Amino acid sequence: MEIDKSQQSKDSVFFRDGVRRVDFVLSYIDDKDGERKQERRREYEANLEKAGLELETEDKSESEDGKTYFLKIHAPWEVLATYADVLKIKVPFKANDIPNHTEIPMNWLSTPFRLPDHIMHPEPDFFTAPFNKSKSDFFLIDDKETFFPPSTRNRIVRTSSYKDKKGIKRLLNNGTYTSAFPLHDCRYWTRSRDLNCESERYNLYKYWARFLCFFKEQPLNLIRKYYGEKIGIYFAWLGFYTEMLFFAAVVGVICFIYGLLTYSENEWSYEICSEEIGGKIVMCPLCDKKCGYWKLNSTCNSSWQSHLFDNVGTVFFAIFMGIWVTLFLEFWKRRQARLEYEWDLVDFEEEQQQLQLRPEYETKCTNRRLNRITQVFVVGSLITPQLATSVTASCINFVIIMILNLMYERVAIWITDMEIPKTHLEYENKLTVKMFLFQFVNYYSSCFYVAFFKGKFVGYPGDYAYMFGSHLRNEECDPGGCLIELTTQLVIVMTGKQVWGNIQEALLQCPPKPYRGQCFPLTVISPTSLLSVSPVIQFGFITLFVASFPLAPLLALFNNIIEIRVDAWKFTTQFRRPVAAKAHSIGAWAEILSGVAVLSVVTNAFIVAFTSDMIPRLVYMYAYSSDSGISMKGYINDSLSVFNISEIPDRSRPEDGENPSWFNSSITTCRYRDYRYPPGHEKQYSHTMKFWHILAAKLAFIIIMEFFVAWMIPDVPSEVKARIKRERYLVQEYLHNYEVEKLKMQLSQNGHSECTCTPMIYPSLTKHEVLSECL
Known part of the structure; x- marks a missing residue:
């Protein structure tokens, strides 16, 4: 069900239905060479839809110059999961359990230069592993719509746009589209009243972009989350x-x-x-x-x-x-x-x-x-x-x-x-x-x-x-x-x-x-x-x-x-x-x-x-x-x-x-x-x-x-080496346990008693060979 345009906030980063997020925007203007460019756009947009992307067009009457059309692109879960798998994007699978012992002597001296912890560390600390679409239940997915942050989503959409031989850069060069970009989050000068709109851009402006913050540390984790x-x-x-x-x-x-x-x-x-x-x-x-x-x-x-x-x-x-x-x-x-x-x-x-x-x-x-x-x-x-x-x-x-x-x-x-x-x-x-x-x-x-x-x-x-x-x-x-x-x-x-x-x-x-x-x-x-x-x-x-x-x-x-x-x-x-x-x-x-x-x-x-x-x-x-x-x-x-x-x-x-x-x-x-x-x-x-x-x-x-x-x-640093080794060990251990549990579940579904055979007993065998041995 679409929301009335007059009621939709200008800060909105969603389609007219208020549910699907705008992950990317293409703009274009109809001109004297419009027929040829229209054909290119129809072909390109059809290929985007064929790749699984969802599109919605803003009429030129909605733009401030009255000439520009905006094509909004949304990447559904299937597209995000597929490309996250291909790009080997790392996602969380377990909370980080390594205690942080990096206490700085006389830490109180740096207090005037520090930023609030929720700005410096906008996300919890997790152990991560490359995303695998076939093992999506292995990862900590609470909500598929918010699992991938906007910066990752726009990178995936940009990558998928190059699958077409008429890549977006070529279409920009020949004037078929005038620009291609992901959207910012709402306003930067004030916190948005829209609860669905993130406040990351506002936080970046307040704690990073103002000159009065020149003596403060930079919120690098927030910059990375927002810009990549x-x-x-x-x-x-x-x-x-x-x-x-x-x-x-x-x-x-x-x-x-x-x-x-x-x-x-x-x-x-x-x-x-x-x-x-x-x-x-x-x-x-x-x-x-x-x-x-x-x-x-x-x-x-x-x-x-x-x-x-x-x-x-x-x-x-x-x-x-x-x-x-x-x-x-x-x-x-x-x-x-x-x-x-x-x-x-x-x-x-x-x-x-x-x-x-x-x-x-x-x-x-x-x-x-x-x-x-x-x-x-x-x-x-x-x-x-x-x-x-x-x-x-x-x-x-x-x-x-x-x-x-x-x-x-x-x-x-x-x-x-x-x-x-x-x-x-x-x-x-x-x-x-x-x-x-x-x-x-x-x-x-x-x-x-x-x-x-x-x-x-x-x-x-x-x-x-x-x-x-x-x-x-x-x-x-x-x-x-x-x-x-x-x-x-x-x-x-x-x-x-x-x-x-x-x-x-x-x-x-x-x-x-x-x-x-x-x-x-x-x-x-x-x-x-x-x-x-x-x-x-x-x-x-x-x-x-x-x-x-x-x-x-x-x-x-x-x-x-x-x-x-x-x-x-x-x-x-x-x-x-x-x-x-x-x-x-x-x-x-x-x-x-x-x-x-x-x-x-x-x-x-x-x-x-x-x-x-x-x-x-x-x-x-x-x-x-x-x-x-x-x-x-x-x-x-x-x-x-x-x-x-x-x-x-x-x-x-x-x-x-x-x-x-x-x-x-x-x-x-x-x-x-x-x-x-x-x-x-x-x-x-x-x-x-x-x-x-x-x-x-x-x-x-x-x-x-x-x-x-x-x-x-x-x-x-030695502590970083230890953390890297710890994370690699946990990835192997958790993936092993994950495979064992899946084997047990398959056996129980097939009416067999619980299998005592595990991949660790037969290290040279594949998962299916182990299953055969157990049967």
């Missing part, structure tokens, strides 16, 4: 990453404060700024023809600024971050293993849900080959002036990066489409790798250049190094050093990317095509794309180059706190509900993060050794200081080599008018950054022994740092 494991695992990773950033941010701030507190103790900066020392040191030109001679004290301001990031704390912070990134990955593996168990993803293979080929693959690949196993033919595959210059250059570089990023995204998709991946999982993994490689080059290349190439291979005044023959002299760092340039580059690119990302998200608008008051953008951001455009690139910034800017983790922490709540708000209030999908990990990103982590230990060691001036200063302090005690007095003069101006070749000499007014012919030598013998020495302009001592110290630091951060931690 794939989105759940993404927010679990992002939340864990943000938690770990807190420790990196604290240490980074401490190192920055150390730089501030030791600001006045920066003896080499005093020497640079001194008129008696820095004011009398004439430096060689930094470029050919257009650069003149300059005095060292002109870099006074940048020298003081550089000390904030280039001090003893930098060495400590680089080592700490090497340990941090290793611990981050190992602890995430442990957190992931715990989630795999709690979310019934142990032994789950993502290929289980890739039962259907991508429609694009079937369309473009027509050659077939024989599968030797199945014998079936399948489709085959084919601020100072110098600082102002650095800031301006970094800003221009950032604009170019953002423009190239748009191009790279399209190129990555185009190349992946050209490869015609077979399954959705394969397509996603291939696209993920390409997107990261493009973005890795785009975002990090300028930082790699400044950190490891700029100013490293310039030669010396009499023998400069050139690129492309003799036309382009290798670039030198700003007078303040390469580290302050790297810091500037990192701050502008990293911060600019985060700000631009937030601006883009704020500009997203809801299109005027709602269904029963629910607003859905035309596209849904997948967890993979979310991951690719923000946190992973950010992870690279704070690990690969963090030694140059200790405050980077703090900026990332603030950004992620906002990012989590903004993403939660969008998923809960702005995006249509995505189709639930399972995933036991973050997919291809796990290997990418591991690769970045290994590379970061190397890059930070090299930044401290070769980009920072810290190692040369320490070598001077402990081995070459002229004072009786440990001192940096005289370091500036010691770190600069001397060159005879008359020996500078004509192509490198400053043009007329380029030299400052104080420069005159009485100045016969200039200084440059290097450790070379002075003119007149028998080994003039070759490297001094001090150069080799410093190089050895740099290499020793790199080796020690690499060794120091080689930590090994078990990937899976």
Whole structure:
């Protein structure tokens, strides 16, 4: 019996009979090409009904734009049970009887950050096993209509829609349908008065999506229940990453404060700024023809600024971050293993849900080959002036990066489409790798250049190094050093990317095509794309180059706190509900993060050794200081080599008018950054022994740092291993007892006395052979 439309709540997620749940919705609009599309829709909908799905259409007069039809789809028990069996969906068969002994010391400290238990744990804890339709009475089924949650139901309907050769994605691409999506639960801003409507969306908004909840833990179990494991695992990773950033941010701030507190103790900066020392040191030109001679004290301001990031704390912070990134990955593996168990993803293979080929693959690949196993033919595959210059250059570089990023995204998709991946999982993994490689080059290349190439291979005044023959002299760092340039580059690119990302998200608008008051953008951001455009690139910034800017983790922490709540708000209030999908990990990103982590230990060691001036200063302090005690007095003069101006070749000499007014012919030598013998020495302009001592110290630091951060931690916690073994044992025991009881029941129904034979007595026999033995 149908309910009167005028009496049905706009929050209703049921058919007009008020009984059958709407598990999926397709929308379409009749247009000038309507006859052809109508034929496609009739054929497709007939196939859906043939597969056992039930359909009901909302007339366009019921839609808010007066043009859109909505086709509602309901999956009855037979369809749900069949596909749950095929997809090996795990369902409960016994309450979990393992006591939880994971008490946290001083647990009361975390009380302000915790959420109510019914939000954190919306479902009882059960032992689960893959659903078997033929043994449905083995599982804890109280009500068949609510046994499978909405997220599982919409995943099953989505999977069944691909059984048709005219899969739903192809019909969306050719305009037969305008969109396909599962429904949200009722309203999010207030609890629904409809008792049949779940309040999960409202709870997600109240406890997760509001910014005032930024200091609270995330209700991961509720996210997983509502959106599926794939989105759940993404927010679990992002939340864990943000938690770990807190420790990196604290240490980074401490190192920055150390730089501030030791600001006045920066003896080499005093020497640079001194008129008696820095004011009398004439430096060689930094470029050919257009650069003149300059005095060292002109870099006074940048020298003081550089000390904030280039001090003893930098060495400590680089080592700490090497340990941090290793611990981050190992602890995430442990957190992931715990989630795999709690979310019934142990032994789950993502290929289980890739039962259907991508429609694009079937369309473009027509050659077939024989599968030797199945014998079936399948489709085959084919601020100072110098600082102002650095800031301006970094800003221009950032604009170019953002423009190239748009191009790279399209190129990555185009190349992946050209490869015609077979399954959705394969397509996603291939696209993920390409997107990261493009973005890795785009975002990090300028930082790699400044950190490891700029100013490293310039030669010396009499023998400069050139690129492309003799036309382009290798670039030198700003007078303040390469580290302050790297810091500037990192701050502008990293911060600019985060700000631009937030601006883009704020500009997203809801299109005027709602269904029963629910607003859905035309596209849904997948967890993979979310991951690719923000946190992973950010992870690279704070690990690969963090030694140059200790405050980077703090900026990332603030950004992620906002990012989590903004993403939660969008998923809960702005995006249509995505189709639930399972995933036991973050997919291809796990290997990418591991690769970045290994590379970061190397890059930070090299930044401290070769980009920072810290190692040369320490070598001077402990081995070459002229004072009786440990001192940096005289370091500036010691770190600069001397060159005879008359020996500078004509192509490198400053043009007329380029030299400052104080420069005159009485100045016969200039200084440059290097450790070379002075003119007149028998080994003039070759490297001094001090150069080799410093190089050895740099290499020793790199080796020690690499060794120091080689930590090994078990990937899976011991209590999780015990729970997994316990669950596997119980599944076997309960299934055995279940089979024995069924045998007894069959025998009693056939008039035989109770059989004492059990499958355990005849382990090599089948159930029917045991039955024969008993008879």
